[in-house]
Amino acid sequence: MRGEHASPLAVSIRVRGQVQGVGFRPFVYRLARELGLTGWVCNDGEGVKIAAQGTPQAIRTLLRRLRSDAPPLARVMKVEACDGAPLCGMKSFSIEESQGGSARTAIAPDTATCPACLAEMFDPADRRYRYPFINCTDCGPRYTITRRLPYDRRNTSMARFPLCPACAAEYSNPSSRRFHAEPNACPACGPQLSLLDAGGKNLRAEDAIAATVARLLAGEILAVKGLGGFHLACDARNAAAVARLRARKQREEKPFAVMAANAASLAEVVTLRAAEISLLQTRERPVVLLRKRPACDALLADVAPGIAWLGAMLPYAPLHYLIFHEAAGRPSGEAWLAQPQDLLLVMTSANPCGEPLVSGNDEALARLAGIADAFLLHDRDIVVRCDDSVVKAGREWGMGDGEWKKTAAPSSSPIPHSPSPASPASPASPASPASPAFIRRARGYTPRAIVLPRSGPSVLACGGWFKNTVCLTRGNEAFVSPHLGDLDNAPTREALEETVTHLMEVLEIRPEIVAHDLHPDFHSSRFGAAFAAQHGIPAMAVQHHHAHIAAVLAEHGTEGSVLGLALDGVGLGSDGTAWGGELLQLAGGRCLRLGHLAHLPLPGGDRAAREPWRMAASALHLLGRGDEISRRFAAPAADMLRQMLTQGINTPPTSSCGRLFDAAAGLLRIREAASFEGQAAMLLEGLAVRHGAVAPLRNGYMLSAAGTLDFLPLLGALADTSDQAFGAALFHATLAQGLAAWVTQAAQRSGLATVVLGGGCFLNAILHHSLRQSLSAAGLGVLEARQVPPNDGGLSLGQAWVAITGGLE
Numbered sequence: 001m002r003g004e005h006a007s008p009l010a011v012s013i014r015v016r017g018q019v020q021g022v023g024f025r026p027f028v029y030r031l032a033r034e035l036g037l038t039g040w041v042c043n044d045g046e047g048v049k050i051a052a053q054g055t056p057q058a059i060r061t062l063l064r065r066l067r068s069d070a071p072p073l074a075r076v077m078k079v080e081a082c083d084g085a086p087l088c089g090m091k092s093f094s095i096e097e098s099q100g101g102s103a104r105t106a107i108a109p110d111t112a113t114c115p116a117c118l119a120e121m122f123d124p125a126d127r128r129y130r131y132p133f134i135n136c137t138d139c140g141p142r143y144t145i146t147r148r149l150p151y152d153r154r155n156t157s158m159a160r161f162p163l164c165p166a167c168a169a170e171y172s173n174p175s176s177r178r179f180h181a182e183p184n185a186c187p188a189c190g191p192q193l194s195l196l197d198a199g200g201k202n203l204r205a206e207d208a209i210a211a212t213v214a215r216l217l218a219g220e221i222l223a224v225k226g227l228g229g230f231h232l233a234c235d236a237r238n239a240a241a242v243a244r245l246r247a248r249k250q251r252e253e254k255p256f257a258v259m260a261a262n263a264a265s266l267a268e269v270v271t272l273r274a275a276e277i278s279l280l281q282t283r284e285r286p287v288v289l290l291r292k293r294p295a296c297d298a299l300l301a302d303v304a305p306g307i308a309w310l311g312a313m314l315p316y317a318p319l320h321y322l323i324f325h326e327a328a329g330r331p332s333g334e335a336w337l338a339q340p341q342d343l344l345l346v347m348t349s350a351n352p353c354g355e356p357l358v359s360g361n362d363e364a365l366a367r368l369a370g371i372a373d374a375f376l377l378h379d380r381d382i383v384v385r386c387d388d389s390v391v392k393a394g395r396e397w398g399m400g401d402g403e404w405k406k407t408a409a410p411s412s413s414p415i416p417h418s419p420s421p422a423s424p425a426s427p428a429s430p431a432s433p434a435s436p437a438f439i440r441r442a443r444g445y446t447p448r449a450i451v452l453p454r455s456g457p458s459v460l461a462c463g464g465w466f467k468n469t470v471c472l473t474r475g476n477e478a479f480v481s482p483h484l485g486d487l488d489n490a491p492t493r494e495a496l497e498e499t500v501t502h503l504m505e506v507l508e509i510r511p512e513i514v515a516h517d518l519h520p521d522f523h524s525s526r527f528g529a530a531f532a533a534q535h536g537i538p539a540m541a542v543q544h545h546h547a548h549i550a551a552v553l554a555e556h557g558t559e560g561s562v563l564g565l566a567l568d569g570v571g572l573g574s575d576g577t578a579w580g581g582e583l584l585q586l587a588g589g590r591c592l593r594l595g596h597l598a599h600l601p602l603p604g605g606d607r608a609a610r611e612p613w614r615m616a617a618s619a620l621h622l623l624g625r626g627d628e629i630s631r632r633f634a635a636p637a638a639d640m641l642r643q644m645l646t647q648g649i650n651t652p653p654t655s656s657c658g659r660l661f662d663a664a665a666g667l668l669r670i671r672e673a674a675s676f677e678g679q680a681a682m683l684l685e686g687l688a689v690r691h692g693a694v695a696p697l698r699n700g701y702m703l704s705a706a707g708t709l710d711f712l713p714l715l716g717a718l719a720d721t722s723d724q725a726f727g728a729a730l731f732h733a734t735l736a737q738g739l740a741a742w743v744t745q746a747a748q749r750s751g752l753a754t755v756v757l758g759g760g761c762f763l764n765a766i767l768h769h770s771l772r773q774s775l776s777a778a779g780l781g782v783l784e785a786r787q788v789p790p791n792d793g794g795l796s797l798g799q800a801w802v803a804i805t806g807g808l809e
Helices: 024-034 056-068 115-121 165-171 208-217 239-249 274-280 318-327 361-367 490-507 523-535 544-556 605-609 612-622 626-632 638-647 657-667 679-691 712-719 724-750 765-777 792-804
Strands: 009-018 038-044 047-054 075-083 093-095 193-197 222-225 230-235 257-260 287-291 309-313 344-349 374-378 390-393 436-440 450-456 459-461 471-480 513-517 539-542 562-572 578-587 590-597 708-710 754-758 781-784
Touching (some): 009 056, 024 047, 024 056, 047 056, 056 075, 193 208, 208 222, 208 230, 208 318, 222 361, 230 239, 239 344, 274 287, 274 390, 361 374, 436 792, 490 523, 513 523, 523 539, 539 544, 539 792, 544 562, 544 754, 544 781, 562 657, 562 724, 578 657, 578 724, 590 724, 612 626, 612 638, 612 657, 626 638, 657 679, 679 724, 679 765, 708 724, 712 724, 754 765, 765 781
Parallel strands (some): 038 093, 222 374, 287 390, 459 513, 513 539, 562 754, 590 708, 754 781
Antiparallel strands (some): 009 075, 038 047, 193 374, 230 344, 257 344, 287 309, 390 436, 459 471, 562 578, 578 590
């Protein structure tokens, strides 16, 4: 810009980032009017464009406050200003019609109902009293209703709802909270609820919310349409209702999430630290995994059986609040929002048989038939399905230092004379910022851009097989899709392709490179290769564990040489074998394998991942105790399995840490067959948490000069341990100690001082906490996933970063 002038100064300003759908134009309008500026503001494909004219001091103030005073939902990435053409004849400041152009901006995620809207919704004198679609520029749907940019009502699923005179007046009133709020609506002009029975017949309920609550309290299962899809809901305190939901959804033991009116309503079933309460109450409203109290399983029978954590969330849509309001007796005012409420709801994603989340009304009636007793629908279309995000809070994820730490001396015997008692619960931690560690990144967070350390060619990264996501990059921004799910069914595969198409269209990205997993038989790999061939662009295969570590490097902006520890269930290695416990060295887009966990045979191949007793049999075989297999396990195949191991038939080797967890669970008789992925490891963790910390087993592992880490001595000790909880605690303590020694040795040999942790095993709170403490105590810097999950949900980001950092050289 020019320097100080006595005459008015005209500037052209570009604001980039998450600045559409967050009240940014009304904010600029009010700020410009306050500063006495003339000009205009509009949305376009690149973000927000401003032409302003006024005194140099007013212009400087405008530029400063565009960042410092931005609306709460905005994420300003860049403010660019240059001299502009004089605005001759303009007497005021206005909001102009949006312009087109190539998209270079971002769509805001959906956010929870704000306090101001809640106050109106519970005010009997307000025209939006008990209206389930209330919103304003500070809250409500964004991403899930957007068809294309720029973010204007005509480009959303609200286009079919013309504003009534009262709403139109708010929309055009600069002093209104709904000034240019695109989803603005009221009972006179906006979406409406309807309640249908199990057969799809409209019940014409006089009050759909009251009728819904009555059915829930009577033990029925309701399909409830939310922001990004449907939930299946039932009374979490009604054991019979929960059992019916499990049977109908064919979800034998996998934990359900619950929704409570507020954090106080959860206090009797979980322990709550300040950071966890803060995270529950954030505008993103994720499902937060919370440490269960001893009484939890009795109060909420079969909701989250056997594991240490309960997933809980608070209401985020007006409809959710209204259900709890009705159950509380429809109290006046807002005081009830802070008071404990008895109702707890199971709110599980309506994705039968692991298929994509149901999002359409007709789709719900078809796919949820036989599961739901009734359907609470509305007529606002969900353009993009988006499941609930799932997180843990804080770096220790609920494991305080007093709850899990090493004792002074290692254990030399697998069976102590008196097992260590469980540690007492620690007092609530002091307030700390809510720092989520993702298990699933979706609603509330996507499609928020992850800023990369540098720009590169646009990449389409297709993710893996489990917990699939896709990623598109544009310049120095990476857009990771919402969680899509496992690609073991045709509907989820179709959802992957639909998601790629939608993200490409809405962000106007044309990929220049495709990245996919090294495994050629993954649907994501086949899709990526076909996409590349169709569009005449290169495709590259990225090794699975390389991608895990690269995802963390991408979000931390690290490009130097680092050590990487990747621990998960399985990923195809560059040698064609099943990897899963890998010590790596990364530099730029290149990856070197320094070592791995000692191989365990996989008797029966992939079936061993679903039946932990097979991994226990594998361990017994390596210990020279194969004759115990038939005596220990009643499975009809036990004797045949012993022969397979002896003869080396259909027993491919794996270095998987996940299978090591399975072997431990099988040896301790915790679980012989798993009903869902990771169940044995979760049960093992739950037992260890309940027992409390123990010392690691003396000489519980072997570390070779070649870089192989072998836990066979630990597995032998577990085979002779009768106390399951003690054995679980011993496994975790020894595993963490051995991994720390392994990484520390590699750091000393390589001269590298930073280690990156990646892979689904780091969702285990005990392993994560213990290993992080040990590595930090050894003087190593530790980087871990923060903006994407460490599991396969983050693979697509890592694949994209490998492509950008020179993987095609």
